[in-house]
Amino acid sequence: xxxxxxxxxxxxxxxxxxxxxxxxxxxxxxxxxxxLPDVARFARSLTHDDANADDLVQETMLRAYRAYHTFEPGSxxxxxxxxxxxxxxxxxxxxxxxxxxxxxxxxxxxxxxxMGHVAAQRDGTDDLxxxxxxxxxxxxxxxxxxxxxxxxxxxxxxxxxxxEEAAAVAGVxxxxxxxxxxxxxxxxxxxxxxHARDAGFAAPAGPTPRAARPRPRNSA
Amino acid sequence: MTQHPPFTAAGSPPPAPxxxxxxxxxxxxxxxxxLDERRMAEVDAHLAACRHCPRHFAFARVFLDALxxxxxxxxxxxxxxxxxxxxxxxxxxTGAGTP
Numbered sequence: 001x002x003x004x005x006x007x008x009x010x011x012x013x014x015x016x017x018x019x020x021x022x023x024x025x026x027x028x029x030x031x032x033x034x035x036l037p038d039v040a041r042f043a044r045s046l047t048h049d050d051a052n053a054d055d056l057v058q059e060t061m062l063r064a065y066r067a068y069h070t071f072e073p074g075s076x077x078x079x080x081x082x083x084x085x086x087x088x089x090x091x092x093x094x095x096x097x098x099x100x101x102x103x104x105x106x107x108x109x110x111x112x113x114x115m116g117h118v119a120a121q122r123d124g125t126d127d128l129x130x131x132x133x134x135x136x137x138x139x140x141x142x143x144x145x146x147x148x149x150x151x152x153x154x155x156x157x158x159x160x161x162x163x164e165e166a167a168a169v170a171g172v173x174x175x176x177x178x179x180x181x182x183x184x185x186x187x188x189x190x191x192x193x194x195h196a197r198d199a200g201f202a203a204p205a206g207p208t209p210r211a212a213r214p215r216p217r218n219s220a
Numbered sequence: 221m222t223q224h225p226p227f228t229a230a231g232s233p234p235p236a237p238x239x240x241x242x243x244x245x246x247x248x249x250x251x252x253x254x255l256d257e258r259r260m261a262e263v264d265a266h267l268a269a270c271r272h273c274p275r276h277f278a279f280a281r282v283f284l285d286a287l288x289x290x291x292x293x294x295x296x297x298x299x300x301x302x303x304x305x306x307x308x309x310x311x312x313x314t315g316a317g318t319p
Contacts, residue, residue, distance in 0.1 A: 029315035157287040214253040
């Protein structure tokens with residue numbers, strides 16, 4: 001695992017000779033500033049608060065600008081920015097990281113999610129995701145997840161990154177991101193199903209199974 | 221003429237049968253497309269034959285679709301951009317700052 005203080009801006013090798021300031025700023029604007037909407041979305045899912053998210057976006061862009069000489073031209077600016085953004089955020093929230101650093105067995109987390117579905121089938125809440133607009137409930141439930149799980153779920157499930165890309169952003173091994181992702185999904189499902197039960201939501205048993213195929217990644 | 225078994229690419233052996241427990245342990249990796257070809261084919265073959273597992277996979281698929289749909293854009297992107305560009309200018313940034 002990489003040290004929490006290891007930042008992307010310091011980790012990247014310096015590959016190009018210094019460009020003149022105007023040229024550098026033009027490429028920064030084209031390649032990095034253009035990713036502002038992506039960073040804003042990612043920051044919002046980390047902080048769950050618009051004002052804090054905007055502060056985080058600004059700090060991320062400032063750090064990116066100061067460290068732009070370390071950015072490898074042609075590499076993935078979005079991933080670089082996500083990494084900086086995540087580092088800034090976590091440095092501000094250091095204490096919450098500790099509780100999520102244990103990587104439980106990923107397959108057990110998967111089984112846990114399936115057992116949650118079995119329970120939902122039993123009480124008729126298993127077509128919840130088809131029947132309700134879950135946007136607000138998902139946002140609230142995501143906000144209640146510990147940071148490390150939320151980061152994994154947001155990167156893979158909302159931003160459409162692969163396990164490998166998410167691991168690079170989170171600064172942890174792929175296996176760790178995978179366990180955090182699976183745990184985060186299970187916790188989210190539990191929260192949503194529990195929310196549905198509390199709201200008295202139940203459907204007649206026996207929904208028609210639908211085909212489930214691997215999904216394509218989001219193109220951002 | 222070689223007869224190809226179902227679910228596999230030409231020339232590869234048929235997928236080994238796997239049970240429900242093994243199949244559901246692979247659920248997330250399968251839906252994320254993170255399994256290798258052989259394990260993927262094993263899950264496909266099991267899902268085609270099993271009465272129970274496809275429901276779990278369908279439920280998980282709908283859950284993931286709901287998560288992906290929760291992606292929310294910033295409410296006032298132009299305002300945020302102006303603010304960021306102003307902060308960058310204070311650091312010496314000379315770009316135009318307009319999208």
